[in-house]
Amino acid sequence: MKKSLVAVGVIVALGVAWTGAAWFTGKQLEQRIEDAVSEANRQIKATAPDAGLTLEYANYQRHVFSSRLQIIAKPDTGAQSSWLKPGQSVVLDETVDHGPFPFAQLKKFTLIPSMASVHTQLAQNETTKALFEMAKGQSLINIDTRVGYSGATSSDIALRPLEYSKGKDKMAFSGGNFTANVDSKGNHLTLKGEADSGLVSMPNEYGQQVLVTFNGLKTDGETEVSAFQERTGSQKLSLEKLSLAVEGKEMAQLQGLKINAQSAPDADGKHLNGEINYTLDSLRMQNQDMGQGALTLKVSKLDGAAAHQFSQRYNDSLQALKAQPGITDDPQLYQEKAIDAFFTNLPLLLKGEPVVTVAPLSWKNSKGEGSLTLSLFLKEPAARNPGSAIKSLDGKLTIPLAMATELMTQVAKIEGYQQDEANKLASQQVKGIAAMGQMFRLTTVENDAISTSLQYSGGMATLNGQQLPLEQLLGIFGLTPPDNDAQPEEAPEPPFLSPQP
Incomplete structure (x- = not known):
């Protein structure tokens, strides 16, 4: 009997302690909501x-073990x-279970103390x-988030x-599951997840039914705000x-x-380095095997502070552009202004x-692999002379004749x-391109491959x-030299590039 009373006493004591802690963390959460919303707006x-x-x-409605509120996104x-x-x-309904052991976490047998589960x-x-x-x-999105006492969050997103x-317009999506973790300051974010499939079907401008489908989408990454306020x-x-x-006929498959x-x-803390790699295992067009490709693009020694300033000014320019009456009704004009x-x-x-x-851009099929490598060294251009932005360049292109x-x-x-006809036509076309390149000395043919070196x-x-001189090089491509002085309408053709008899 005494043991039973002791056990009941312990349970009651724990219950009282838990209730008090839940009420306390509920008050903490209430005090932090305004700061959290302000931080979200800043982000x-x-x-x-x-x-x-x-x-x-x-x-906002606060109770002992839980609270409710709404987060509203407006223009x-x-x-x-x-x-x-x-x-x-857009309104999000939030149900907050207070810590230190939110009921929502206990349902999942998660016993890590938390300020709240949302x-x-x-x-x-x-x-x-x-x-x-x-x-x-049903709600398109459901998120279960654990809020730590530090303010860091871990979310399961479904x-x-x-x-x-409707009519000829159709769309389907399998759904997906993602996990996101954010530190207390919102500076470090990780996101991982996948979606099985999706499709969109609708008529194009010619009235033909177009179907786009995807399978096996996966993402995994992390970002952090740098000292330059860039992610x-x-x-x-x-x-x-x-x-x-x-119209039911497959045109392309990746x-x-x-x-x-x-x-x-960078190691000096002043510059940024970036790299992006693309790989494609297979491209088929109308059931024909077109091969596979890869691209590696790198940017190094990018001034971090200048990049942040560029981002701000460019975004400000776009915002000002969108504010101009009627500009968004003319996509071509908007694009021209955005490029400017x-x-x-x-x-x-x-x-x-x-x-x-670029190291490299490559394309490969059963007969060989072609590749382009390029190193472009840039510099701040002289005033009124944007063409002086190129400090140096080194590029090489190789295309095997069999592959082409x-x-x-x-x-x-x-x-x-x-x-048979396709083989003959292709052979004639490739030989013609190779001969044309050699005639104008833009390319060479060595080791059964078309090559260019610049x-x-x-x-x-x-x-090659x-x-x-630069003027002659630009003249080959019908361009004018990069300075603002008066230039002749057409650059003279370099003598050594005259067609050979």
Whole structure:
């Protein structure tokens, strides 16, 4: 009996202690909500200025073991454009179980003390009504987040399957599961997850039914805010298959697409280095094997402070551009203005004399592999002379004749030629291209491969071993020399590049 009373006493004591701790952590959470929302708004403006959104919280109700509130995303009244229209809003319903041992965690047998466990789901309103219809009346997104006492969070994110069909427009999504971890300051983020499949089917501008499908989407990465207020880190994205069909006929299929990107501050703490790798295991077009490819692109010695300044100014330019009446109604004009804004601010990126490297861009089929390598050393251009941004260049291109012939054979078969005719046509085309390149001395043929070598530095270029001034090199391609002085309308043709008799 005494033991039973002791046991009951201990349970009651633990229950009282837990209740008090839950009430206390509930008060802590209430005090931190406003700061958390303010930090989220700061992050939105820093990382997604085009969103034009602001967050706020409402309807907070605190109880002993749990609390409820809503997080509301609305158009930012100070933004020049927004992802949401005036009057629209996206509302998230939040159910907060207080710590130190939230009930939601105990259900999953997680015994790590936490300030809170939060369940988040989308609320239905006029803005999100269509999403609920596609998800059969359920919230598209459900998030379960553990909030540590430091403020760090760990979230399990579930996307529900979607289905939509109206007339000839169809969409389906298998749903997906992701995990995200964020530190207490919101500076370090990891994201990992996958989605099985999806499809979109709709008519194109010619009335043909176009179907796009994907399978096996996976992502895994982490980012961190650098000293320059830019996000650095690594990100992996892979796709097992992507298919495009028109009127029920498969036009293209990509298999084994992988993207691996990473960026990090240099050892000196002043510059940024970045690298992105693309690989494609297979490309088939109208059931013809076109081969496989890879690209490695590197950027090094990018001035971190200048890159951040460029990002801010370029985004400000785009925001100002979108605010111009009618500009978004003319996509071509908007694109031209956006390109102008990019090149206007580009000199900022060149302050640290960055280096751009392609090592390599390659394409491979059953007959061989062609490749392009390029190293481009840049510098801040002189005033009124943007063409002086190139410090030096070194590029090499190699295309095996057999590989090129095989590729052109597949293209000819797509165009309707039979195998023998396709082989003959492809052989003629490749031989013609090789002869044309040799005639103008733009390429050479060595070891059964078309090759080109180009180097440039200090105003002089070397093309396939032949030295020539920059003006002549640009003249080959119909370009004018990079200075602002008056230039003749057409650069004279270099004598050594005259067609051979």
